Amino acid sequence: MTTRRLGATDLLVSPLGLGLAALGRPGYINLGHAADLNHNYDIEMMEQHTHQLLDAAWAQGVRYFDVARSYGRAEPFLGSWLKSRRISPNTVTIGSKWGYTYTANWQVEADKHEIKDHSLPVLQRQWQESQANLNSFLNIYQIHSATLDSGVLENEPVLLALARLKQFGIAIGLSLSGPQQGEVLKRAMDIEIDGQRLFDTVQATWNVLEPSAGSTLQLAADQGLGVIVKEALANGRLTSRNDNPAFAAKRAVLETQARRLETTIDALALAAVLAQPWVGVVLSGAATIDQLTANLKALHVAWDDQAAAALAALVEPPEVYWQTRSALDWN
Ligand SMILES: NC(=O)c1ccc[n+]([C@@H]2O[C@H](COP(=O)([O-])OP(=O)(O)OC[C@H]3O[C@@H](n4cnc5c(N)ncnc54)[C@H](OP(=O)(O)O)[C@@H]3O)[C@@H](O)[C@H]2O)c1
Numbered sequence: 001m002t003t004r005r006l007g008a009t010d011l012l013v014s015p016l017g018l019g020l021a022a023l024g025r026p027g028y029i030n031l032g033h034a035a036d037l038n039h040n041y042d043i044e045m046m047e048q049h050t051h052q053l054l055d056a057a058w059a060q061g062v063r064y065f066d067v068a069r070s071y072g073r074a075e076p077f078l079g080s081w082l083k084s085r086r087i088s089p090n091t092v093t094i095g096s097k098w099g100y101t102y103t104a105n106w107q108v109e110a111d112k113h114e115i116k117d118h119s120l121p122v123l124q125r126q127w128q129e130s131q132a133n134l135n136s137f138l139n140i141y142q143i144h145s146a147t148l149d150s151g152v153l154e155n156e157p158v159l160l161a162l163a164r165l166k167q168f169g170i171a172i173g174l175s176l177s178g179p180q181q182g183e184v185l186k187r188a189m190d191i192e193i194d195g196q197r198l199f200d201t202v203q204a205t206w207n208v209l210e211p212s213a214g215s216t217l218q219l220a221a222d223q224g225l226g227v228i229v230k231e232a233l234a235n236g237r238l239t240s241r242n243d244n245p246a247f248a249a250k251r252a253v254l255e256t257q258a259r260r261l262e263t264t265i266d267a268l269a270l271a272a273v274l275a276q277p278w279v280g281v282v283l284s285g286a287a288t289i290d291q292l293t294a295n296l297k298a299l300h301v302a303w304d305d306q307a308a309a310a311l312a313a314l315v316e317p318p319e320v321y322w323q324t325r326s327a328l329d330w331n
Contacts, residue, residue: 001061001299006280007226009171009200011093011139015274016296017064018057019230019283023050025072027108029328031236034108036287041106043073050077051084056289058085060296064093064281066203066228067134068144069126070100070114075133082137095140095201095228097175098126099152113330118143118152123161140201141165142173146184153187163193166200173201175230179318181205182216189220201280203228207238208272208311209250210321221278229273229282233295234321235328238269250314257307263297270298272311 003012022028026041037046054065067074075096082092099118104110130138141162146152153159162172176184181204191198202220204213206229217227233239242251254265261268273282286292316324 001063003063004280006093006228007201007221008224009226011171011226013064013093013226013281014062015279015281016062016270016299017066017228017281017283018053018062018292019066019285020050020074020078021068021071022285022287023053024067024074024077025102025104026106027104027110027113027330029235029325029330030285030287031239031328032241032331033287034331036291041108043106047073047077047080050074051081053286053289053292054078054081055085056292058087060292063091064095066095066230066283068097068100069129070097070102070144072102072104072106075130079133079137082134089136092137093139094134094137095142095173095203096130096134096138097142097144098123098130099144099146101126109330116145116150118146118150118155118158120155120157120161123158127165138170140171140173142175142201142203144175145177146174146188147178148180148184148187153184153191159191159193159198163198166198171200171226172198173203173226173228174199175203176213177205179212179322181213185213185216185220189223189225197223199225201226201228203230205229205231206273206276207232207234208269208314209234209237209316210318211315212318214276214278217276218278221280226280227278229279231285232270232273232282233266233285235285235325237324239266240264253310253314257310261301261303261307263301264294266291266294267297267301268307270295271301271303272307274298275303275308
């Protein structure tokens, strides 16, 4: 995989990156998470499993990795891998996020898996924690799931603290979630500190079921923001694992196109994202090496207008998509 610059930053990324949300903790919402981890939550085993996935991704050219403070031990697992493999900081790009605190206590089921708090004290604490785990490897620090109602985009002390990090060479980003991704992004793009735009990158959900943020992501890319796409497989709903009868008609469309293009559903859905002109890097959320290998085949899918037209019929109203997502079971 060749690397390219992420937006107007100097950071080099591979077109496909790897997110560690499914690897750093026992519980997650992706459909078959417990099965992927073989129900084995021993910390050392999980660290080894994560390292094996990172080795496989590195060998296949993946050069962007995404973590967050709330992904259990994802940051320390990534940090120990970078150190043990003697990776040089200028050969890889790493993004993390602050704003959610992990509270599941290494359990699959918990009353609360993570607590959202976008206040200055949380930024200050989590920045220190991220630094301890990733130090000079950390390139992008993102507000985790910024929303209009969290008030974070109006919180001047937080915005000034982020601007200070930017002065030290950290790219500042935000991730988005929910049906108002486009609105939040437009608000974020207007934020300037001392005449300079604050945000360098945006991480958003875009997939063939929920493409509603696409036009605003194009605007963001036009203005030089690096665009990182997450949940390209709708948390596993756009894979062969999704045998929900209510999805059968959509799955048939995906299978027809996948067969025609001699690929799998997951690679087809990722290829749909890679085909967007505004994309900087698309995250694979693979939890096993087999999934990663299948996901990376997206780079070789001969995406065409026929596939684009067929998959356009799969779009869900954003409210329906996000309701379905919030009903996914932690497992
Ligand atoms: N708000 C935020 O900032 C935010 C939110 C979400 C994600 N993210 C980032 O985005 C990354 C990707 O998100 P995601 O994990 O939700 O991504 P996703 O790509 O939508 O889903 C990944 C899941 O799809 C399934 N899968 C992938 N390939 C498969 C295959 N070949 N066969 C069967 N199943 C397959 C696996 O789930 P199962 O095997 O469990 O079914 C895998 O965990 C995360 O790791 C994280 O870094 C950020």
